[in-house]
Amino acid sequence: MDRQLLSKILAQMRKNLKEGKAIGDMKVGALLALGHQLEAIFYYLGHELGTTLKVKQVKDVSQIPNELKEIISQFNLGEIDITEATDEIIELNMKDHSSIKDLIKKGIKTSGSFCSFEAGLLAGIVEKLSDRHCFAQEVGCSLQTGENHCTFMVVFQKD
Numbered sequence: 001m002d003r004q005l006l007s008k009i010l011a012q013m014r015k016n017l018k019e020g021k022a023i024g025d026m027k028v029g030a031l032l033a034l035g036h037q038l039e040a041i042f043y044y045l046g047h048e049l050g051t052t053l054k055v056k057q058v059k060d061v062s063q064i065p066n067e068l069k070e071i072i073s074q075f076n077l078g079e080i081d082i083t084e085a086t087d088e089i090i091e092l093n094m095k096d097h098s099s100i101k102d103l104i105k106k107g108i109k110t111s112g113s114f115c116s117f118e119a120g121l122l123a124g125i126v127e128k129l130s131d132r133h134c135f136a137q138e139v140g141c142s143l144q145t146g147e148n149h150c151t152f153m154v155v156f157q158k159d
Contacts, residue, residue: 047120050121050128051127052124071125094115095150100141100142100143
């Protein structure tokens with residue numbers, strides 16, 4: 001955690017609030033200053049949300065990519081493009097999702113992955129669809145790469 005940066009951001013937020021100014025961008029800065037602790041919390045929250053969505057379990061793993069696309073669209077979670085799908089992994093690109101939708105146009109860059117909420121959400125949804133434990137990770141964040149999408153990999157746990 002970068003305590004100096006967080007302290008400066010909080011001071012500026014306090015000043016802006018007193019002056020009636022917006023603090024939205026500074027909230028993002030505070031999240032970046034907090035670092036990896038928040039990644040785990042956001043992953044957990046996303047995972048829990050994903051497992052509570054009403055989705056039907058599929059009988060065949062090959063049906064997961066199409067079902068996942070439908071769920072992402074149905075719940076307005078962004079747009080996905082499946083780039084690889086096997087019985088071990090699903091790799092996909094996701095754009096216009098909540099973590100980066102408003103930041104991508106502002107030129108904000110990060111040094112690490114930023115979309116742990118969406119990774120957890122994807123893991124939770126795929127677990128619900130497949131009834132198999134899995135883990136998801138962002139392997140390429142648009143706030144790092146400058147692309148218009150983030151890349152995620154969902155890995156199924158082997159028995």
